[in-house]
């Protein structure tokens with residue numbers, strides 16, 4: 001072997017070692033074990049997987065990671081990916097796998113369980129729960145006639161310095177992606193700059209926005225719907241309320257967590273059973289009770305204090321959720337306007 005080819009061989013070996021390391025935690029799985037890549041947290045996923053195994057006898061090996069990174073890993077692994085199922089924190093990452101041609105069709109019977117808006121084109125993924133963007137406000141300092149009709153109104157002088165937002169939050173960024181898709185890049189840039197000029201207050205995350213409203217730092221905020229419910233569960237008099245903007249306003253975006261099956265999976269039947277299980281009343285009720293997210297099946301009601309699921313669907317803007325995959329473009333725009 002010449003020196004050059006030896007070097008090449010060493011390099012190749014280290015690539016193989018690296019590739020193996022990237023899938024370390026599931027490479028030792030048994031042939032009959034379903035392999036789940038999960039961008040959703042262990043605290044939420046482990047109990048549901050346990051319920052699934054008890055109900056079906058199917059064992060599941062789980063690789064946890066950040067949604068975007070797992071979606072990239074699956075694409076890099078290509079047809080050798082050990083993943084059978086990908087459970088994503090948002091629809092955009094599923095859309096990326098659809099674009100890459102990597103997802104298999106979900107069973108027809110499973111698809112009929114949930115509304116059209118909560119499934120991917122061609123039935124290539126299904127939502128497992130939903131989260132709505134809302135307008136939170138101080139119930140002590142804001143009267144009904146001061147509630148804006150549109151998220152675009154928040155650049156008006158009457159809201160100067162009074163609105164809290166969390167530009168580094170993933171759900172906020174998905175919302176910006178949806179605004180770019182729906183209203184265009186220029187209108188979105190103008191809104192972001194308008195908010196900055198109107199002295200929107202930056203918070204590190206959604207929880208802090210709600211606390212900021214309660215503490216009197218700001219009067220309004222742009223979080224996901226479930227954060228306030230967590231505070232209300234502790235204290236029903238917590239002095240913050242939330243509402244939707246006018247019907248179909250982009251500020252009412254409903255995004256979803258969802259799941260898709262890899263075309264390359266050799267365990268299609270078990271994978272289909274897992275996806276169907278996530279839409280079962282037991283699993284849906286667990287998400288609702290545990291996270292206050294919206295269920296995606298009609299038999300399960302959302303938490304008390306939330307608008308019903310069908311009302312929510314009427315309020316939400318019509319956005320193809322799977323098309324919200326251009327996070328890169330949103331991050332570039334946020335950098336451009338100085339928000340990151």
Ligand SMILES: [Fe+2]
Pocket residue numbers: 171206224
């Ligand atoms: Fe969240």
